[in-house]
Amino acid sequence: MNISLVLNGRRADWDVEPGEALLDALRRHGVLSVKRGCDTASCGTCTVLLDGAPVPSCAVPAPRADGREVTTVEGLPEAAAHLGACLAAEGADQCGFCAPGLVVAVVAMSRELDDPDDEAINHYLAGNLCRCGGYVSQTRAIRRYLQEAR
Amino acid sequence: MKRDDGLREVGRSLPKIDALGLVRGTPAYTDDLAPRESLCVVAVRSPHAHARILSVDTAAALAMPGVLAAFTWRDVPRVAVTRAGQGHPEPSPRDRFILDEYVRHVGDEAAIVAAETEEQAREAARAVRVEYEVLPAVLDFEAALDNPVVLHPEPEIHENFPIGFEPRRNVASAYSMHVGDVDAVVAGSEVVLRRRYYTQAQQHVALEPHCACTWLDVHGRLNVMSSTQTPWHVRRIMARALEREVKEIRVVKPRIGGGFGGKQMLHGELYCALATLRTGRPAKMVYTRREVFEATNTRHPMRLDVTLGADRDGTLRAIDLEVLSDTGAYGEHALTVFMVAGAKTLPLYNKVEAVRFGGRTVYTNRVPGGAYRGYGAIQGNFALESALDELAGELGLDPIVLREKNMIAEGETSPIFAIMGEGTEGVEMIVESCKLPECIRRGRELIGWDAKGPRREVAPGVFRGLGMALAMQGSGIPTIDMAAATLKLNDFGSFNLLIGATDLGTGSDTILAQIAAETLGVPTGDIIVYASDTDRTPFDTGAYASSTTYVSGHAVREAALKMRAEILVEGARSLGCEPARAAFDGSEVRGPDGAITLRDLSAKLLYNEHQKQLMTTGSHLCEKSPPPYMAAFAEVEVDAATGEVTLVDYVAVVDCGQAINPNLALVQVEGGLAQGIGMALWEEVVYGPQGHLRTRDLMSYKIPGREDIPSIRAELVASHEPSGPYGAKSVGEIGIDTPPAAIANAVAAAVGARVRELPVTPEKVLGALPG
Amino acid sequence: MAVKAYLRPKSAAEALSLIEGDERAALIGGGAYLRLASRGYETAVDLCDAGLDQVRVEDGALRLGAMVTYRRLETDVVVRDCCGGLLGRCVQNIVGVQVRNIVTVGGTVAGRYAFANLTTALLALGADVVLERGGRKPLEHFLADKATARDVLVEVVVPTTAARCAWRDLTRVRTDFAVLNVAAVGDGGAVRVAVGARPGAARLARGAMQAAAAGDARGAGAAAAAELDFGDDLRASADYRRRVCAALVTRAVEEVLA
């Protein structure tokens, strides 16, 4: 079926399967920053913004994106570069597989919460798993990013 | 920047060279890079824990749209191999085939299909009709030995050298060693403690599921891209399994989304290769999360019987460790993981009069065991460090005091170093760097050991407790791990660093660039790294056994030293002086009457004068395996009404030698701790009564999230290992070893509940509460 | 069975007409279980455009449209001000904001998930459900009905008279499914206690409610442990759940009585 969405600020007309998840549609259309870590809405690597709200794209039916805005990390280049620099400065980035989804979630968090403390950061990002680091360096990097971005 | 230690690039927390690209989501992992026209390869998996395949009917599947190929065990070469990515010949039994007549665990491959799209391939896999003769299964590893049900009756399987392989008895490997007369020393000890501990199967849960793709290049060679930790072992094992020459295959590792040992076995590579060789088309296989759980590997579960003999003053006199390890359906890493349970724990207490280690690994109809960070050491550590705490309790000693009294120190050795290697004998070794006393001092200060005391009630029925554990690991496998690196000087002064080493996300590409830069005297930014390609980079055994920094680091340094020497020769020639009278400081070669910059020299060398390519190779064989050490301290809060355990704080102080990149070393420790904490408290692969996995997705198998481990504090102590590149040892695995014991010890301190079977669940804590 | 059609009806009535008599059609609320269940139906009827995402207080009751997400329960000021914030609190640790941005009140209640924290809380609050065809009925009755009736859940109606509300659950990792969950609600002199994830579906613990009304928190815990049934699953044994039930109910009732 045909859907029309705004992907990272640009209109996209896609033919998607009625039973397809948004994650599959995105990857099939070459949006490869969106990763499949679990396929059961449990890991956060497939996080995208749907009309500004972070959602697990593996659990959103692709047809639901019709008429809506989808933002992936490709559409957030400045936040990615800035948060990426903070992560790198803390050594918090390891394999990087969780990173694009994390950037998307952090951007959503920075719009929703002002001045979150570590506990609030950890709570907001609880759906973004990372298996490589122990989260603490990530949290330090995110705090730094939020401070600098403000 | 000149520093006190005289180092410029080593010891700096430089950002990882691939950091920004990965954060931006640049296509970099196997599934991102696989040719778009790849066929999708899907396995038909056994629904039974143990069965013989009577027939496979692929006709219906082959008739479906988009389906190009199907394979059964009759269609593939029958060569016994191991999937374990280990040295040649492998210390694991060669006990499997690309596809076999028998399936030995739920999820084992029964057939393979390849189709144009993933959906078509999955539909086709469902349409393959397999008729099974269901066989009785061995699901309890304590009942596996000499069980009438034999998992591996097939005649072709074999061991490559003696590893105690007795398939008729369901034994994948066996080993024993002793120093002194353990029974006599135990009998003569004032206090004897005998305890039994169990460790569970843990899954790696690298967030990138296993993925491989294959294609034929213009020369008709089989190219393989894979999320693997061991490209060269993959190539060698593929060649054997497919009955091809090694030279016909190229293996490349792109970025990997985590490995932790889980990608030290072959998974989809062979199946993709079948499809590509049959159809001529590129093919890829992306594991679903469920397949990762059902059809890759887990940590080997173990039963560990510990006997400690000691005197009342806390002198440890004998240690006996008897282990039964469950290797599941195949013996991947069976012997070596099992040996490490002793080899990388027992030397910590080197002053004992007698020590014994032995046992077996047995086959069961479960997901195969395999390499997993810690690699036996975490299992052994849980048993030994728990038992020491129990002994301290019996003796009325502070657990720290008991350990300080008995632990290894700089300048000492342990006979175990020489006796036990990984699958073979070890090498003798004097410990030249061991900062355990500093680690303990700093750690007890950070956790507040003396101020807080072992136990306190913080609310009615809620108790806090402190526990600790020590750990050691190794740095590479002596006389086996080998690495090489090549440096190539480019025009205008940059270098290509070609390395076989395999960066799993650990940052080793960055660290090795730092070592090259340090040695050459140039900025790390001038080093362009290309890694892990069997055609285009030199050899490396792979990323495992905590070897990369220590072994590959040496190779890089050697290549760089040679490059420096060549630059000096060429610079001197260009300046018209004797090399002995010239000096190279990284930016220019200076002679008595002038200087030439590296930039100019490199351009001249390629375009203008005495044109030649400078290219040097360093190669290093690991000769010893200096252990990194760690002291770890856990503070837990236990709710005595529910048994709930909350990890309040975890402090780890590590001696990893000189950290090449302190931030990256720390995050290795933190990440290892997080996985160890997961194993200590939550993670467990659980089976149903018929051998079906009950934990096969991330809703049922829970890894820690960021709220579960709010406080991890890792520090490095100053240390220098004389045998390491710039004083480095290793740091990749040690972090994972301590949490099971330290946390179990803290829980016991808090509420008196001693849990000897991992994970330490609320239910077990409640069950173990005294009175 | 692959999904062949995807529809977005404009109202609950239209949704009902699409699923009535069509066994192969399924409603999609949040759709969080989409990939797990996608082989079960041919026509997906997505309620996202059906106008069911309203939150309002009317006649002393909080009315939550079926498509209201968990995240709204946490962030919407109207919901936060009701029932001591219980509705937001009981879902706040479920997976992560991503999942809570999609999963819905209606999908949870209609799905009759035994583990669902929200259902336990709604039961303790004495909520009613409103069905497009079946009309309004107490949640307790709805949960007891067979799940087969093809109907569209339109909204959940929650009395806002509750004075004190307590929530207790026990999970392994923070974001996991509960090993047991307990909600206790004080309303006038009465206390309502519901216990879910036993692992059976949420039930009112009437013996515990009596003890609690008499001011006996410990007695309430003991009564709940005695009167409810508990089972084994991946996360815990029946025995363990029974012990923990006593402790959690005691604590929840203590909080309500305090």
Ligand SMILES: Cc1cc2nc3c(=O)[nH]c(=O)nc-3n(C[C@H](O)[C@H](O)[C@H](O)COP(=O)(O)OP(=O)(O)OC[C@H]3O[C@@H](n4cnc5c(N)ncnc54)[C@H](O)[C@@H]3O)c2cc1C
């Ligand atoms: C990874 C993960 C972890 C979770 N962990 C927890 C947890 O720890 N605790 C917890 O309480 N919950 C948990 N949940 C469950 C979640 O909270 C929801 O209850 C669940 O996802 C259903 O919500 P949904 O809106 O997605 O429903 P859907 O999946 O859309 O629908 C569920 C069922 O209800 C039907 N349905 C949907 N809407 C209606 C309607 N309006 N009328 C009639 N029928 C309808 C659907 O056809 C389907 O049968 C988890 C979910 C996921 C994905």
Ligand code: FES
């Ligand atoms: S892939 Fe969507 S949350 Fe894991």
Ligand code: FES
């Ligand atoms: S960096 Fe590997 S999962 Fe987060």
